[in-house]
Amino acid sequence: MRFTFVKCHGSGNDFPLIDARAIVLGDAEWAQVARALSDRKGDVGGDGILLLTASDDRHVFGMRMFNPDGSEAETCLNGLRCTARLGFEVTGTEAGQVRLKQSAAQARVVAPIAPGVATIETKVGPVSLTPHDVGLTVGEGPFVEAAIPGLPSDRAFTAVAMPNPHLVAFVDAVDDGELVRLGDWCEGAPALIPTRANVSFVELREEGHAPALFVRTYERGVGLTNSCGSAMAASTLAAARTGRIGWGVETRVFNRGGMVRAKAEVGDVVTIAGNATFEWDGEVEVDPVSGALGPLRILGRREDEVAAWEAMLAGL
Structure with missing residues (x-):
């Protein structure tokens, strides 16, 4: 064909x-x-x-x-x-x-x-932070910068369904090896998250007086990728939910592939403008x-x- x-x-x-x-x-x-x-x-x-x-x-x-x-x-x-x-x-x-x-x-x-x-x-949303919607088999309430029981990582994650599942952690510096190990574990469809998940490590960077995000993602079904749009959206929401950026404030979000303009709005709606x-x-x-x-x-x-x-x- x-x-x-x-x-x-x-x-x-x-x-x-x-x-x-x-x-x-x-x-x-x-x-x-x-x-x-x-x-x-x-x-x-x-x-x-x-x-x-x-x-x-x-x-x-x-x-x-x-x-x-x-x-x-x-x-x-x-x-x-x-x-x-x-x-x-x-x-x-x-x-x-x-x-x-x-x-x-x-x-x-x-x-x-x-x-x-x-x-x-x-513009997507309102998105869900309900653990079941993210695909997690633990938790009654949202995980917002919290340890997820059973996840082989001590980091605090925010779990977001965009509606595809995302686990977002803020780090001082992205460690690709650590990210790949955790992404590979999730890719194995463990009992904790049998539908698998996208995993992102995010750095908060300052550009002048305006904060910016740098996102590195292990993408479900793909592996370590230079860019994942829903991960940039999930990371923007996680940054607003944890007070790192303001609601309704346009933020530049970078990754290995380029840059987008993003903002999280009250009500868990995310807007992204990019190429x-x-x-x-x-x-x-x-x-x-x-x-x-x-x-x-x-x-x-x-x-x-x-x-x-x-x-x-x-x-x-």
Whole structure:
């Protein structure tokens, strides 16, 4: 089956994005497509695949996201920005509610975060801090900067469902080795959190008189990643919940992939504005049953967008 797609990224979180509104495949077949296209050893590679899906009575369009291991994520906020951009382009709109796997989010086109950088703002929430919603099998009340019984870490975590599950800890300095060990443990689907979880270590940094966050994430179904949009959102909420930043205050949130503008609002709603960069367009044959991948054909490159993003990074 031939797929045309846009290779895109949000804060360095990169994906092949497919307009799937007229494509009929089962979940198992999409999982095979995701494994094939996301494989970093192949010609495409990515942190998963994004699907633009059809509209309905309440949503301008929908999004699905499959991880490199074939699992489907409840949401992906970096991917949502890219999918929303494509959705707005093909529908001729600039704002609307987007259907996700288990929830919905508001998205709209906003002023660029840097010259030439296409920017989308998303708003999600109210999110949940109920342990059951995060996937934890312990706890009656929310874990907000608290030890989680049974977790092999002495750190204090805030547990947030975005609705995908996040465990967020604030640290003086990120230790990748420690983060990977804990992420690997969660990835094993332990009894404490059988649906697994995204784990983030967050540094609070001062920029002049304004606080900023640096987020490093072990992403469920992916591993250690340069960027995870829902982790940046969860970290922003955790920072507000613990008094590190103010409610309703726009904060710059950094990761290895780039930067977004974020704010947590009273009522546990999080808004993020960040890039939705299209790098190149391609097409490729994928067998949805076996996952066999054919040769890649590049249809065009978006060199101006790539240059604008690189210029922004150089200025950070």
